[in-house]
Amino acid sequence: MTTAKAHANIALIKYWGKKDESLFLPFTSSLSLTLDPLYTITTVSKDSTLTKDLFVLNGVTQNSQETEKISKFVDYFRKNNQFVRIESSNSFATAAGLASSASGYAALSKALNQEFEWRYTDLELSRITRKGSGSATRSLFGGFAVWQTGDDESSFGYSLPTQMDIVMVIAVVDDQKKSHSSRSMMKRTVQESAYFEAWVQQSERDFSDMLIAVTERDLRRIGLIAERNAMMMHATLLANQTPFFYLQPKSLEIIQLVQQLREQGIVAYYTMDAGPNVKIITNSTDQAKVIEQLSEILNQDNIIIAKPGPGASIL
Amino acid sequence: MTTAKAHANIALIKYWGKKDESLFLPFTSSLSLTLDPLYTITTVSKDSTLTKDLFVLNGVTQNSQETEKISKFVDYFRKNNQFVRIESSNSFATAAGLASSASGYAALSKALNQEFEWRYTDLELSRITRKGSGSATRSLFGGFAVWQTGDDESSFGYSLPTQMDIVMVIAVVDDQKKSHSSRSMMKRTVQESAYFEAWVQQSERDFSDMLIAVTERDLRRIGLIAERNAMMMHATLLANQTPFFYLQPKSLEIIQLVQQLREQGIVAYYTMDAGPNVKIITNSTDQAKVIEQLSEILNQDNIIIAKPGPGASIL
Numbered sequence: 001m002t003t004a005k006a007h008a009n010i011a012l013i014k015y016w017g018k019k020d021e022s023l024f025l026p027f028t029s030s031l032s033l034t035l036d037p038l039y040t041i042t043t044v045s046k047d048s049t050l051t052k053d054l055f056v057l058n059g060v061t062q063n064s065q066e067t068e069k070i071s072k073f074v075d076y077f078r079k080n081n082q083f084v085r086i087e088s089s090n091s092f093a094t095a096a097g098l099a100s101s102a103s104g105y106a107a108l109s110k111a112l113n114q115e116f117e118w119r120y121t122d123l124e125l126s127r128i129t130r131k132g133s134g135s136a137t138r139s140l141f142g143g144f145a146v147w148q149t150g151d152d153e154s155s156f157g158y159s160l161p162t163q164m165d166i167v168m169v170i171a172v173v174d175d176q177k178k179s180h181s182s183r184s185m186m187k188r189t190v191q192e193s194a195y196f197e198a199w200v201q202q203s204e205r206d207f208s209d210m211l212i213a214v215t216e217r218d219l220r221r222i223g224l225i226a227e228r229n230a231m232m233m234h235a236t237l238l239a240n241q242t243p244f245f246y247l248q249p250k251s252l253e254i255i256q257l258v259q260q261l262r263e264q265g266i267v268a269y270y271t272m273d274a275g276p277n278v279k280i281i282t283n284s285t286d287q288a289k290v291i292e293q294l295s296e297i298l299n300q301d302n303i304i305i306a307k308p309g310p311g312a313s314i315l
Numbered sequence: 316m317t318t319a320k321a322h323a324n325i326a327l328i329k330y331w332g333k334k335d336e337s338l339f340l341p342f343t344s345s346l347s348l349t350l351d352p353l354y355t356i357t358t359v360s361k362d363s364t365l366t367k368d369l370f371v372l373n374g375v376t377q378n379s380q381e382t383e384k385i386s387k388f389v390d391y392f393r394k395n396n397q398f399v400r401i402e403s404s405n406s407f408a409t410a411a412g413l414a415s416s417a418s419g420y421a422a423l424s425k426a427l428n429q430e431f432e433w434r435y436t437d438l439e440l441s442r443i444t445r446k447g448s449g450s451a452t453r454s455l456f457g458g459f460a461v462w463q464t465g466d467d468e469s470s471f472g473y474s475l476p477t478q479m480d481i482v483m484v485i486a487v488v489d490d491q492k493k494s495h496s497s498r499s500m501m502k503r504t505v506q507e508s509a510y511f512e513a514w515v516q517q518s519e520r521d522f523s524d525m526l527i528a529v530t531e532r533d534l535r536r537i538g539l540i541a542e543r544n545a546m547m548m549h550a551t552l553l554a555n556q557t558p559f560f561y562l563q564p565k566s567l568e569i570i571q572l573v574q575q576l577r578e579q580g581i582v583a584y585y586t587m588d589a590g591p592n593v594k595i596i597t598n599s600t601d602q603a604k605v606i607e608q609l610s611e612i613l614n615q616d617n618i619i620i621a622k623p624g625p626g627a628s629i630l
Binding site: 228241243 | 512513539557558565568570
């Protein structure tokens with residue numbers, strides 16, 4: 001029996017689009033910050049009495065469709081047709097744009113690696129983790145993490161050595177399960193968005209710029225590049241056959257607040273993923289000012305303060 | 316003394332970006348619907364006692380900066396250094412994304428053409444009108460109107476012969492003067508948006524598709540193409556150095572309403588210009604149903620029902 005813990009991450013340069021669906025290769029490299037308060041704890045136990053895998057998420061036994069997805073991933077690690085019992089729980093709402101699949105697959109990978117005695121390094125493990133969930137590739141690593149594009153061999157994750165004062169204030173606009181999964185919207189966007197090619201080109205430039213900004217610990221540049229890169233991702237969806245918004249009216253209110261905060265000289269930038277929640281990038285000095293004004297439009301329960309978190313580990 | 320009247324128009328395929336700032340040539344052809352209830356009435360009178368032009372808008376004498384802009388345009392028509400008095404009034408709020416510059420410059424052109432006895436045809440006149448305001452090129456014409464891209468000679472407006480049952484329900488989210496003029500945002504977007512080139516390419520395809528849809532009087536296709544084309548225009552702004560939204564939270568609420576209306580089988584599509592107002596495309600059968608549900612989120616005073624209007628005329 002092995003228990004592992006992995007943290008969610010929020011991308012500063014987004015992963016948006018696969019160039020190879022079967023090998024799970026992204027069009028572009030992405031870069032994220034792993035976050036301390038959002039994590040998944042997963043226990044994997046080999047059980048010879050089982051006739052198929054068993055998957056329990058947040059105390060609820062999952063149906064065969066959900067379990068089969070997980071079983072396919074377990075197959076990358078499985079030895080001797082051994083079935084496993086998987087018990088997983090999140091410290092936060094599932095599939096609401098808070099990167100639950102990232103921490104989920106990272107924790108599962110880490111646990112399976114140990115339970116089946118593979119002894120893969122994190123870098124080796126990230127190549128397999130990629131096939132469960134792209135963003136999980138980064139959740140194996142702490143702090144600033146990269147998932148680079150490439151081929152089956154060279155598309156892996158690694159962490160950047162930069163440590164700095166950065167805080168993400170997560171504004172939870174809606175913690176319900178998403179009606180459009182990021183996986184399906186992403187696929188549709190690759191196929192039909194008139195802006196997808198331009199997205200790939202600009203995102204590659206943004207990635208290089210972000211690497212420099214992170215290395216130089218330049219929070220202002222990190223924020224500006226992250227903001228534009230996120231909105232460019234959302235803009236690809238507006239160029240689909242039918243325009244699609246992940247933004248809710250409340251998300252836009254929070255974006256407007258961030259713009260006002262910045263006009264007041266407060267460090268605040270925003271990023272958004274495939275959901276309505278807004279993540280505000282700030283530092284420990286200005287964090288209180290951000291939360292004070294955010295509290296005027298959002299319930300305190302819907303505000304999460306997140307500092308950089310560690311990489312996945314065996315408990 | 317000459318008085319002319321011209322109607323505003325709402326583009327179904329947007330004009331967004333000049334390829335030549337000095338000749339006022341657009342990157343792409345645009346296509347619009349001229350609207351009956353939104354119009355400008357302008358009276359031009361030669362006055363030999365004047366030492367410069369005088370411009371009165373909605374009863375208010377305009378400052379020298381506003382007047383000089385107009386004077387430059389009068390120069391295209393002026394004979395013998397004759398100065399003019401211009402009195403103009405709109406049936407609606409100015410510069411709030413309701414195309415006041417389109418009806419304004421179209422009415423002014425029409426009046427100046429007569430007052431200085433040029434006898435230009437509307438097509439000839441549209442080449443000059445273009446230099447006042449691009450979208451005004453289309454407001455010289457009634458119903459469905461085109462402003463085609465080209466060179467100084469071939470970039471003019473004309474009207475399409477299609478007549479059909481189409482209604483625009485205008486949801487006025489904000490009738491305050493815009494903080495970012497469409498002219499300056501457009502210029503910035505041409506210079507810095509990572510999506511501008513892709514916008515030009517797709518918009519050209521949308522224009523051809525829209526021409527066919529209008530010719531076939533296919534309201535569903537007109538609506539779908541208009542919706543996507545508008546959101547693609549707004550999406551170019553998200554790929555600027557600093558992402559920019561013309562959308563307000565309320566605009567997004569109305570967009571979500573339109574999506575719901577369509578799920579209920581009601582004819583409803585949306586378009587937006589360089590401002591927060593949302594224009595809902597429907598027909599006379601479903602107009603009442605659209606207004607009924609729109610009234611739940613917007614004051615009745617902020618809803619304008621617009622049917623196709625005529626071209627500019629001398630009163």
